[in-house]
Amino acid sequence: MSSDHISSDPAPVTKPSNWNVPNALTTLRIILVPFFGYAMLQDGGDSIGWRITAFVIFTVGMITDKVDGDLARKHNLITDFGKIADPIADKAITGMAFIALSVVGSQSGEAWYVAGGEVWWWVTILVLVREWSVTLLRLSIMKDIVIPAAQLGKIKTTAQGVGLGFLTLPLVADDHAWGTAGEIAFYAAQVVLAIAVALTLWSGYEFFRDAWRQKRAARA
Template sequence: MSGTSTGQPPAEAQPSNWNLPNALTTLRIVLVPFFGWALLHDGGDSITWRIVAWAIFFVAMVTDKIDGDIARARNLITDFGKIADPIADKAITGMAFIGLSIIMDTWWMWTITIVVLVREWAVTLLRLSVLKSVVIAAARSGKWKTAVQALALGFLTLPLLEVGDEVGWLEIPGEVVYVGAIGLLLIAFVLTLWSGYEFFRDVWKQRHSIRRSSAA
């Protein structure tokens, strides 16, 4: 046996940042300004550009699911992906919230947007900073929040009310779907608050447990 051998198995090579999941994550970040421009084109009254904005949002949501599945299946999880992925998610949904608030211009929509963005970025920044050594598993409420939020924002991005002005027979279906989307948004808002509470509760429990272990 060679004298340089330590008897330890070789360290597993870290995957390169140049991989498909990271490329899809980067694509989502690049799409954010294009999505915002399409959504707000002509003050949000353009049916064509609202549909384009919806298509961009749809692509972003689909690639979010795909890149995570590929990264886990092929063991392509990287430090870049851990940082960029949540930033990409919050950027596209944040742009949707802000854009829809500008279009709808109601106090309650701006209230929802501000509360949701504060919660989302607070959780994201906390995960990326002080929780490097603390693992908080994604709660089921957080997964439901993400799904319902994507559905609500996706439907509201569509020109549901505007298309009724152009095509008379679509007025009532558009209004019905719009009301349903508002309902989904309110459910997503409640789930956002609840999942945020669960996250900070679990953080406090883990940090308290670590401090007690250190003191012992």
């Protein structure tokens, strides 16, 4: 038999190991969540030093979100662990930011639906319900239906990161350490976050719509 025919069968495709840099960054992002929450809520959110620390932790977490995805796609390191852990890590750190900012704002003693110098509670609840319902549905149908991340969802994540990130800073501290620039940045961050919330709800609608269409097409 000619040696030209010995290797005619295609080489088996080996799955990348779960022990890789993108998954390590995803795990780091999950680990950072409680530390971020702790820093945000120190002294009721009134400590300038702890709020800046929280900003640094949150920024590191959001950067890892970008880096681990780029590395996984570039080096073909997409794993089952990454598919499950990555969206959980994303929702965990942004969800903690929403909750912490609402907790800090509710120190004013106002009703739950209007309290929140940074983020109103009703906004936080609405966003968390959307984010986790989409994540749970994505994980539950992962084996049957693959819905790639839409561009709108990526823009939403970026807007959330920018808005939440700046709001973690003590921009309107009682001692007015940030001055007029802090107030401008604060209200600009509120506008960005409002846009992010609108994109969050719309992209959630698109996800459920596409999931329903694919499910119906699969049955047909």
